[in-house]
Amino acid sequence: xxxxxxxxxxxxxxxxxxxxxxxxxxxxxxYGLQGKNGCGKSMLMRVIxxxxxxxxxxxxxxxxxxxxxxxxxKSIGVLIEKPGFLNSYTGFQNxxxxxxxxxxxxxxxxxxxxxxxxxxxxxxxxxRTYSLGMKQKLGIxxxxxxxxxxxxxxxxxxxxxxxxxxxxxxIIKEExxxxxxxxxxxxxxxxxxxxxDEIYRMDLGEIKEHIAG
Amino acid sequence: MKDILxxxxxxxxxxxxxxxxxxxxxxxxxxxxxxxxxxxxxxxEAMDFAKWPIVQPAVVSETxxxxxxxxxxxxxxxxxxxxxxxxxxxxxYFTDGDSGFLKNIYTRCGRKGFLQAKYFSAFISxxxxxxxxxxxxxxxxxxxxxxxxxxxxxTRSMITPAHLFSSIFFTHPLxxxxxxxxIDFVIGGIFACLTLAVSFLSDYKIVIAVIPFFIQLIIHVGxxxxxxxxxxxxxxxxxxxxxxxxxxxxIYLAVGLLAxxxxxxxxxxxxxxx
Numbered sequence: 001x002x003x004x005x006x007x008x009x010x011x012x013x014x015x016x017x018x019x020x021x022x023x024x025x026x027x028x029x030x031y032g033l034q035g036k037n038g039c040g041k042s043m044l045m046r047v048i049x050x051x052x053x054x055x056x057x058x059x060x061x062x063x064x065x066x067x068x069x070x071x072x073x074k075s076i077g078v079l080i081e082k083p084g085f086l087n088s089y090t091g092f093q094n095x096x097x098x099x100x101x102x103x104x105x106x107x108x109x110x111x112x113x114x115x116x117x118x119x120x121x122x123x124x125x126x127x128r129t130y131s132l133g134m135k136q137k138l139g140i141x142x143x144x145x146x147x148x149x150x151x152x153x154x155x156x157x158x159x160x161x162x163x164x165x166x167x168x169x170x171i172i173k174e175e176x177x178x179x180x181x182x183x184x185x186x187x188x189x190x191x192x193x194x195x196x197d198e199i200y201r202m203d204l205g206e207i208k209e210h211i212a213g
Numbered sequence: 214m215k216d217i218l219x220x221x222x223x224x225x226x227x228x229x230x231x232x233x234x235x236x237x238x239x240x241x242x243x244x245x246x247x248x249x250x251x252x253x254x255x256x257x258e259a260m261d262f263a264k265w266p267i268v269q270p271a272v273v274s275e276t277x278x279x280x281x282x283x284x285x286x287x288x289x290x291x292x293x294x295x296x297x298x299x300x301x302x303x304x305x306y307f308t309d310g311d312s313g314f315l316k317n318i319y320t321r322c323g324r325k326g327f328l329q330a331k332y333f334s335a336f337i338s339x340x341x342x343x344x345x346x347x348x349x350x351x352x353x354x355x356x357x358x359x360x361x362x363x364x365x366x367x368t369r370s371m372i373t374p375a376h377l378f379s380s381i382f383f384t385h386p387l388x389x390x391x392x393x394x395x396i397d398f399v400i401g402g403i404f405a406c407l408t409l410a411v412s413f414l415s416d417y418k419i420v421i422a423v424i425p426f427f428i429q430l431i432i433h434v435g436x437x438x439x440x441x442x443x444x445x446x447x448x449x450x451x452x453x454x455x456x457x458x459x460x461x462x463x464i465y466l467a468v469g470l471l472a473x474x475x476x477x478x479x480x481x482x483x484x485x486x487x
Contacts, residue, residue, distance in 0.1 A: 049320055051486040071323050078320050084313020086224070101216055101321040142317060 002027045002181055003150065008047055008057035010205075017043050018054070019205045025183070027149065030176050032196030033185040040205040041185040042081055045152050048183065049078050061150070077148040079156060083139025087128040091119055091138050094127055095145060104146050113145035116171055118164060132159040140168065144175060151175050151182045157191060169195050214326040217318070221302075221330045225338035230300035238290065238297055238346025245278045245286035246353045254357040272361045274386035274452070275369040277354040279347060279393060281453035282371050290346075291447045292433070295408075295425040297346075298339035298401040303408030304422050306331055306481070311418075315486050328481040332406055332474060339405020340398035347397055351390060362386060369453070376455035377462075393452035400450050403469035404429070410473040413480045 001024040010018040018040050025031050033041040046052040048059055050072040059066040061073050085094040095110045114123045117137040122130070130138065136159045143151055153172075157165050172195050175182050186192045192199055201209035225231065257270040274280055278287045309315045318327055363370065363386055372382045382389040407425045415421055429446055436445040444461050448454040456462050 046485070046487065049316070051316060051319060053483070053485060071325070072320055076320050078316060080313075080316055082313050084309075084316055086314060087312075088229070097220055098317055098321060100220065101318070103216070 001025060002062055003048070004060040005044075005048065006058050006060070008044070008054045008059065010043060010047060010052065011055045017205050018047065020057070021205075021207055023200060023207070025181055027181045028176060028179045029197045030172060030182040030184065030195055032192035032199040033183065033202060034187065034189055034192050034199055035202035035208075036187055039202040041202055042154050043205075044202070045078070045080055045154050045183065045185065048150075049073065049076060049080070049152060051080075073150055075146075075149040076152065077143035077146060077150070078152045078154075079136075079139040079143045080152065080154040083135045083142070085127045085135070085138060085142075088126065090124050090126055091130065091134075092123040094138065095142055098142055099145065102146060110145055113141040116144070116167075117141045118167055133161060133164060136160055137164060140171065144171060147178065147180070149180060151180050153182070153184045155185055155187070157186065165191075214322075214330055217322050217327055218330040218333060221305075221334035222337065224305070225302035225334045226341070228301050228305075228338075230302065231338060231342055234297040234300035234342035235345050237293075238342070239349060241286045241290045241293075242278055242346045242350035242353070245284055245290075245350060246357075248286065249278075249284045250276055250354050250357050257358065268367060269361065269364045270359055271369065272363050272386065273351070273354050273358050274360075274363050274382065274390055276358045277347075277390070277452075278350040279397070279451045279453060280354075280390075281369045282448070282451065283369065287451060287453075288447070291450050292429070293426075294343055294397075294401055294446075294450065295404040295429045296423075297342045298404035299408040299422050299425060301338040301342050301405070302331075302335045303339060303405045303425075304412070304418050305335065306409050306477075307412040307418055307421055310412075310486065319486060324482050325478070328478050332409060332477055335405040335409050336402035339408075340400075340402035342405075343401030344394055344398040347394060351394070360387060370455075371453060372455045376457055377459045379455070382452075382455075390452055393450070397450045399466065400446060403466065403473065406473035406477065407469060410476040410480075413476070413484065 003025040005021055005023040008018055008021045009016060021044060033044065035041055043052065047054050050066050053067055064070045089097065092114065099105050099110055114120050117140050119134060119137050119141065122134060140153065140156055143153060156168055160168060172182055172184065184195065199211040200207050253271045253276050262268060262270060278284065278290060363383060365383060372379050378389055378392055404425045408421060411421050411424045433445040433447045436442050442448060443457045446465060449456050449462055
């Protein structure tokens with residue numbers, strides 16, 4: 001398996017927000033995390049990204065242990081909770097700044113990512129002028145533009161209109177066909193059932209149910 | 214790290230904070246030109262130095278904003294150094310975390326490289342924000358007042374042979390000024406990095422922004438009350454007040470740099486990003 005999560009637990013203060021989670025995930029599949037607010041979906045995603053270090057357990061990506069052999073997954077695109085960009089830069093400049101770190105894509109691929117999410121008309125506007133939905137789309141574009149091995153989208157349909165939501169599911173499908181491991185979270189099941197190959201239902205930091213499609 | 218350093222430096226130098234710091238610094242600088250340098254220039258013009266050979270005209274090294282301890286603008290400027298240094302990039306780690314930008318960066322370049330780039334960018338931008346208005350003030354002063362060697366008899370500065378670099382002050386005053394511009398740059402850089410290091414202490418940006426200023430204020434008030442005013446950073450950065458005890462200055466530098474580097478990189482590498 002490409003991604004192995006073994007007995008992950010995370011304690012914050014006195015509260016255990018993730019409890020002994022073990023999941024295996026492979027490339028070319030879409031995995032859904034479902035559960036009510038505060039059940040640990042976003043925390044699990046942060047652990048997979050390397051943004052939060054688990055109290056116990058390990059995450060192994062392509063044979064390398066996170067936090068020991070690698071500090072972050074080598075190829076990952078993330079959108080967790082709210083999209084985070086620089087207010088004084090345009091949407092395009094924000095993506096350009098991020099792309100200039102790894103240098104795996106150029107201007108053309110950035111424009112392509114912007115078009116995929118439908119932001120081409122506003123890509124030269126300052127990020128601070130974007131609506132919530134536009135910010136979310138830019139976050140999705142940033143997550144997929146470098147064609148990463150792992151794509152993590154936390155509540156990606158937040159603030160999106162119906163048309164944009166359809167476009168989002170198309171993007172997820174395209175990413176899966178490309179061979180990426182896609183993890184999405186949602187608090188409602190209908191949307192996930194449509195897009196995910198496997199769904200993990202979470203509650204109180206635990207996996208309560210695993211539905212393999 | 215080179216790429217992320219370039220990004221961070223560009224962000225720091227094009228930030229509104231940098232503009233604001235330089236602008237406020239320039240206002241104080243301009244006030245000193247009007248309140249101090251122009252009257253000195255007029256006195257120089259009015260004085261018949263041929264008649265009084267013992268008296269020499271006021272000189273650049275004793276007239277620019279940091280050249281003497283007597284101008285209020287200079288005192289305010291050096292008291293506010295931690296604020297000027299913080300404005301360009303000092304609180305940027307906090308705001309990057311708060312806005313979620315940190316997540317996008319960390320997953321692309323890792324923590325270590327980013328934290329180092331952030332530290333260097335804050336140091337350089339903080340130093341520049343402090344040094345630029347001083348340099349502009351110096352240039353103004355050089356257009357109004359002659360750059361002669363300072364008098365050892367009638368002196369406006371507080372420099373005595375006991376001061377660090379005093380021989381340079383009396384023989385190569387411009388070199389002495391440049392050394393102090395560099396010292397002020399370093400002090401500014403350290404205060405900017407201290408702001409980064411205290412980013413982990415509070416959930417409020419304003420608290421983080423003002424902590425280094427209060428550290429400076431406490432040291433200044435403490436030194437003044439104990440009668441060791443020359444140990445205060447407010448005076449140490451002023452070329453006209455000079456440095457009497459270089460060890461105290463070196464301790465400030467070492468503690469400021471090491472503590473801020475250690476706290477910022479260590480805490481940053483271990484801190485969870487939500």
